[in-house]
Every structure is written in C-alpha cells, then in structure tokens.
Amino acid sequence: MSDDYNTELLRFSTCGSVDDGKSTLIGRLLFDSKMLFDDQVEALENASKLGGEFNLANLTDGLKAEREQGITIDVAYRYFHTPKRKFIVADTPGHIQYTRNMVTGASTANLAIILIDARKGVIEQTRRHSFIASLLGIEHIAVAINKMDLEDYSEEVFNNIVSDYEKLSSNLDIKDITYIPMSALMGDNVVNKSKNMSWYEGPTMLHFLESVHINNDRNFENPRFPVQWVIRPRDDDYHDFRGFAGQVASGTFSVGDDIVALPSYKKSKIKQILIQDQELEVTYPPHSCTILLEDEIDVSRGDMIVKPSDLPLVEQEVEAMLCWMHERPLQLKKKYIIKHTTQSTQCMIRGLDYKVNISTLENEDADTLELNEIGYVKIKTARPLLFDDYRKNRQVGGFIIIDPGTNLTVAAGMLREPADFLQDDSDFVI
C-alpha cells in the first residue's frame, strides 16, 4: 500500500473527432484497468436497455445535451490509476468549432493522445490536433492508430500512416512521438497486448502511459516565483512575520539563495521556505509554499521573485500566438484585460501579423481573429509583463485575455521572445 502514496501524476489530453473512438478508448482504459464500479456498469446497462448498445463511450459523455446529440461538447476530466501512476485525462471534443476546448485541455497536459482512424489515415483534423499539441508545448505525443480491426490488422496500413504522420510532424515542434496500432472497441493494444498484431513490438497504450518519462518536462532551469499573497499575521506570536506565498512556476529556490524581486529590482536572500510549519531546504515546481526574505523589501501580489543570475523578460510590448475563444471576434486597439502569472493588467492588441490556417498549417493575412482562430499578435500592456518565451517555460509564458465588458475569457496566448533577440540553439544547427 505504501507505494500508492508516492506515485507520479500524469496529465494527458485526448484529441479525436466525433467517431474516431476517443470516448471508447477512455472507456476501454477505465474498463480494462478495472476502474469501473458496479453501479457505473449498471448505469451503462440501463442506458443500453433503453435502445443503445453496451457502449463504453457512454461513460464519458456526461451532459444530457451531449448524450442526445451523441457528441462531446466540452472538456471533461477523467481519473484513473494503476499501481504505477495516477492519470488525469482531459477528454476534448475534436470537431473544428471546438478548437478552444482542445487548447484548454492541452494547456495542462504532459502528453496528448492523437487518434487516427486506420481507414482514413492522416486527415485535416490530425494536422489540427497535432498543431495545437505542439503549440501548447506538449512534450509527448502518442499517435493511436485506431480501428485496426476494420483494416484486418494490417502492418502495411499502419506503416503508411506512420510515414504520413512523420511528414506532418517534421514541420512541428514535438519532441517525442510514439505510434500504437489499436482497436479500442475490441481492446487490442489498449491495456492488453493484441493477439492480432504480432508484428507490433511496441508498448500497449496503457504501458506507454505508465512508463513515459515526464519528470524532466518541468522547467528546473529558470527560477520564477510569482507572488500570490502576502502572509502578515500581525499578532503577538508572529509580530514580524512577512511571508510571500505563491507557487513555484519554474526553477529551484534554496535557503540562502540571492534573489531579486521584480519589477522593483530590490535584492535580498532567502531566509526560510515554508509549507505551513514544515521547513524546506529547497523548493521547486509545482510546490505551493511561502518564502521569507532576510530584508524587509516591498513585494506584493503580481511581483515575481527570481534570481539575479537568470532574469525573465520585462516588457510592455510583447508578441504572442493567440487563440481566440469567443464568438465576438478580436477587436484591435480595444482595451482588454490580460491575466499572466499572478498579474492582471490592461492591454491592447496592436497588430495581427498573420493567422494560421490550422488545416494546412500555412500562414495567412488577416484583419481579425474569429472564434477558434489562431494568429500571431503584438500586444501593449499597461504594466510590464515578467515572462519567458512559452516554448521554454509554459508556466510563465501563458496568459488569458478577458473582455472587461462581458467578463468572459475570450482568448489564450503563448508569449514569444521577439525574433530579433531570440537565442534558440536550433537556429545555429546546420
């Protein structure tokens, strides 16, 4: 039992279109890893008595409207575990109008499963899903080539799809791709190894999910501690206590480290690191902790504690890939609110360089971004943002845009270091 207290958490998203068998895959993972309870199986059986078949997909299609239409309309989160890992699944719908859901599900994922129907091969939405996974910085992709039972479990069909996908992914920024031939409906290579595809020597889907190495996905290089809240008890026992509470976004901080608080550039040293009354020598992502400093310097919410040896960018004119998520299109020059780390400030989108046609992956001229469109923008902010390029640091590179007129979240963006001072090693590889 004791091992269960120390298992790793893997978050993954699934992308697939209406009939790729995505919900069936998740149902199969839950069913075959024995994560279903009797009453859930009973509910499935009851639903099937009312006309449907015993449908694993019913496990995940949660809202009434969805069951009526037979599609998944919103991100649903699912949970299961094996003795090796805990899993959080962001189950996202795949049709084109729901790009915003795919982006949402991908934002917290370590890994994405991209489903391909073996009969159809790489199609437009495969490109769309893969582009979004790469844009959102997902490090690991599992390409699930599903419905192999309908293609006689053919190795040739599998190999052709793999080679098509390799062409596609060579244009994208994805570090780790694994191909798995599967039939979610029949259970081939989901949890149990397929008897129908002896030519395949790779892992089953579950085995892959259990064993893929994810620890290094976190950024331990660039120390960033966005301050959320200042703890000042002001009572007799803790008269001088001033703790800066927050979640370590990236990098590591140790007691005794020199720090700089931004945007004031005031310096100090770390005196103590606490989680309630437990003292830590070193803290790292994603710890939520409280940092005490040697000196009384002014630090408040929205500020960031960093180390002098590695400063983030501090800019009021920034560039970003932006995914528009609302029916009312982007209005250039309008005042929006940008929320980035623990800071919210006014902003204005000054220009749109291009939008990405996510079906062809080509850039196109555009005057605005409509719902589910993605483009490259220039933004001016009322206060400077303290940030890193999203591709280097997801936690300090992502932001949302809120429309102050409706209070709705209308866009999500990924900050880019402007090209003229980008020092990406890959630029120098010949």
Next chain:
Amino acid sequence: MEEYNISHLDALEAEAIHIFREVAAEFERPVILFSGGKDSILLVHLALKAFRPGKFPFPIMHVDTGHNFPEVINFRNNLVNKIGERLVVASVEEAIEKGIATQLPGVVSRNKLQSPTLVHAIEENKFDSCFGGGRRDEEKARAKERIYSHRDAFGGWDPKNQRPELWNLYNAKLAPDENMRIFPISNWTEMDVWQYIKREDIELPPIYFTHKRDVFERDGQLLPACEYLPLKSGEKVETRDVRFRTVGCMVVSGAVESRAETVDDIIAEVAAARISERGGRADDKGSEAAMEERKKEGYF
C-alpha cells in the same frame, strides 16, 4: 533530477493551495462551504496550509439541514474552536419558517431545500465566492465543471456556456449579484482524499468508521433509523456494523456494512469497492441527469 520528484498527493495539494490563495487575492468576500464531510474537512486543512500562520481571510459556512448526525455537529464545533476561525450557520429550518424554502408535501429529504437556503445565505452575507469540496470523479456532470464555476444572479449553472480554463490562470471577474463556486479539490479522487487524510493524519467525524447503528433497508440502501425517516410497511430496523462513505443530510446518507476501524482499513475498502461513492446517495438515483438538473438550480 531524482531529488525533485513530486508525488501525486504533493501535486494535488500544491494545486489546491494555489487556488485558495488566488481566490483570497481576487475576490472580495469568499467563504468555505462546510458540510462536516471529509471533503470539506480537507478544504479546511488545505486552507490552513495556504494561510497559516495568518488567519483565513474568510469565514466557514455550514448549510444546516436540521437533519444532522449529532456526531458531525460536535465535530464541526470542535474543529472551529480549535483553529479559531469564524463559523456562519445557514439553517434550512429557518429558511422554511421564513418561506425561503418550501417543502413539497410527502418529501422527507431536505436536500432540495439546501439550494434556496444556500442562495439566500450567499445574498444575505454578500459572499461572492464559495469554496466547495466537489470532485470531478464523483459524477458525470461534475466531470465537465470548471474549478471556478460561474453562477448567474439566480445561482444557476449554465453547463454549455462555461469559461475556458487554461494553465493555472483563473478568471475571477463577476458582474454584480453573480457568484463563483470554487472547487479546489476538483482533480482529487476518493482514493486521493483518503490517502491524503492518512498522510496528513487528519481527524474525521466518528461516523466514517465502523460503529453499531440501527438501520433499515430501502431501495437497496441502508438508511439510518432516525426520527426524520418514518418506516414504511415491511421495513424493519436492525443493528448492524456500518459506516458512512458520505456525510450529507441524515435522510439521504446511505450506510455501508463495514468493519473498517482505521483510515488504512478504509483505504483497503475503497481499493476493493464495487459501488462508487455517490452510488450510496439516494438523491442521485432519480435519473441519470439528476445531478445536472440540481446543479442548474444552484445546488453545489
């Protein structure tokens, strides 16, 4: 990187603490909704982690159906005294007297009456954000709910019009009279909660553990014999060794037969369980869409 490992419990704890602090910083008047159940006790424990040695920047509120397990009320009072935080009680009894909540004839459960009582208490206290112990693994409608779950001026939830939630960036903007429900333990499973209770040595009301109790069977459930639940013909009361897996209102909390005396025993039981947690609650049995319907009315 071996030393920078993080367990799933550490990750879930860190996420919840972060949410507590975001809410404290961005809302005017938050409140923790407390039922006396393990999930709400866990919320209080996580709030201590988020704010100590400071005080909570918000009170704790109990929506009291009047159909309580006395053990749970004792527990609540002791806990509040021990940590020295402020308790607000919203009484369903009073709401009925004032005509805020109306009981349909023949219905015993006050579960439905919690919604109007809660909505009224939120208005009266001008709370703009309420922490709840809801978890996405409990039920299918919850699986799609955001961590910051928006409620309109009538307390209703619009599942098809939820704000997208990305990374750990939450949109806290509200119009007047609107409200946000906040679920810091959205991503925990029942097993995670029990493992964490064990790891942190969190105290729980005694009814979570095995005890002898007078119970009777109704619709396949074991319900506690009590003054609020008149027996129907054919039902008979027996003393059995039981415990409760959820602690709601007494009349809808189904008991399970169990000899689990410790948290370890419960973990072993949960690992082997064949009935999902809410499966023991009479209020969800009505229809598959039961939870979704109640949430739209403002139920947690």
